[in-house]
Amino acid sequence: MPIKGMRSLCLRALKAPSFSISGHPSSPSRASQLSPHRSSSESMFEQTVEAATSIIMKWNPDTSSYARVTSLFYSCKSEAKQFLKCVNDLQKAMHLLVSDDSASEKLIQAQNLMQIAMKRLQKEFYQILSMNRAHLDPESVSARSSRASTRSRTSDYEDNGSPDNEIRNAGDSISEVEEVSSIAMADLKSIADCMISCGYAKECVYIYKISRKSIIDEGIYRLGIERISCSQINKMKWDVWDLKIKSWLEAVKISMRKLFHGERILCDHVFYASDSIRESCFADLSREGATLLFSYPELIAKTKNSLAEKMFRVLEMYTAISEHWQEIESIFSFELTSPIRLQALNSLIRLNESVHSLLADFESTIQKDSSKVLVPGGGVHQLTLDTTNYLSLITDFGNVLTDIFADWRRPAKSVLPEPYFDSAVSDDSTAPAISLRIAWLILVLLCKLDVKAKRYKSGSLSYLFLANNLEHVVARVRSSNLQYLLSEEWIAKHEAKVRQFTANYERLAWGQVLASLPENPTAAISSEEAKEYFRKFNSSFEEAYWKQKSCVIPEQKLRDDIKVSITSKLLPVYRQFYDTHGLTFGEEERNRMLFVKFTPEELGNYLSDLFFGAGNSGSSSSSSSLRKHRDRR
Known part of the structure; x- marks a missing residue:
């Protein structure tokens, strides 16, 4: 009694x-x-x-x-x-x-x-x-427990015999600090056991709470966690906001592995004699600090800030909670600590919603891009750079995104042009939802680029612009975690699309040059006919060269591929025609250069000089030589 x-x-x-x-x-x-x-x-x-x-x-x-x-x-x-x-x-x-x-x-x-x-x-x-405040700090208790714990491996807090065994099992391996901690914990437990059995549990718990509550509160404060309202966060500048999130991310690691973990171990040990006492005691000690810790992400998720940087911080916070979820459930496993688990879960839900909202905002930003400035030389548009950079960075959180977008469903096909849809978004029902979401965002980008390409007056430049931008997208996919979300089939389809764009570019930009030469370059023709062919070729090549000289292809692989393709189509035909008819004008034709302006080698040099953009030629001597040829006309 x-x-x-x-x-x-x-x-x-x-x-x-x-x-x-x-x-x-x-x-x-x-x-x-x-x-x-x-x-x-x-x-x-x-x-x-x-x-x-x-x-x-x-x-x-x-x-x-x-x-x-x-x-x-x-x-x-x-x-x-x-x-x-x-x-x-x-x-x-x-x-x-x-x-x-x-x-x-x-x-x-x-x-x-x-x-x-x-x-x-x-x-x-x-x-x-x-x-023993210093020796019973949560970090010391956690360290001692990691060496001397006799708890079940399936749960750090599942009871398997008296905690007194921990002291005996520690042996000589524990440090002096850990030994003092172990002795103090054993003494506290023996006193608590005695007071509880004698009906003085209330007095014992009161002393314990007033001593240990300050340790948790001080720990939370030192970790940089403070009470703050959503309105206060909305008024903060990004750099201040960012620092607070970084502090919170570090606080979660320390509080789960040391602060609350150590306090739970100590409370379980001291009040081992009564399940109800240790539950109520730990709940009262941890409730305020843990709730404050886990409510912070929910406040961040609710803020109106929609900067691109917010996405990465939100994903980091989601990752922090999800990675420590097992610890959260173990440490706060009591029924009386269920509100803490619920708060952590609510923060996860709000962060999940925030990621969906931020990505929807990002998609809207792509669709609403109204920049009408043409990229010089048909190069890569800033929208493409920003989008691929953003997507490649968020896919560093691939596992988290897979969880967040598990239930995402792509919009109806009718919202985007049909020709793009089938090639850009796989119909594979087994593909993860996040893969479809990323593919959809790229599809939105490609459709926007298609609109921008039509603003170029030159059809060849429009196709080169599309080829450049799509090649950049594919290259970023291959060099980042995007390749694991977007299949090899997706990559292959878009590489084929790049080849289609480059083929159209070559046809429009260099088709006239190739057409200026006879179909059979070695066929016998008169001197006058040869002169006319050379005139047409010289004129069409110079015109094409100077138009394409300002074009730029940033990706080296694409640049080399296009050069090789153009050269392989043009140079062998010209070389055959040059070798057959270049010296047939007779000795009286002292100024042969009026008709035959380019040797095959010179032609190859001019072609290799292309696609570096204005002022960034690969061979300045080729441009100077061609100017001399043009000036002599």
């Missing part, structure tokens, strides 16, 4: 009419009815009280100056164990006596003695907590 219940029983017994104030029976016949067993019990009780009185009164701070300034658990460990044993024996004896004679004066005496003992243990409990 709890000691508080015993107190009321004793008071009722003292007031009962059949008992005297002294507690002896008022009727003589009562004493004559005592059995030998009753006498034996009283004798054992008296011995227990006598033994308890000796040690308890020795450590009574109200009557002993030595007891006021000395710690029982620090001065003599064996005497501390004896003190606890006497208190436990006294409690058992009182429990037996109250069932036989609840009005006994000895019971009142024992109760007073018990109160003195509990006052001493409260002082010892507080002293151990205070003096």
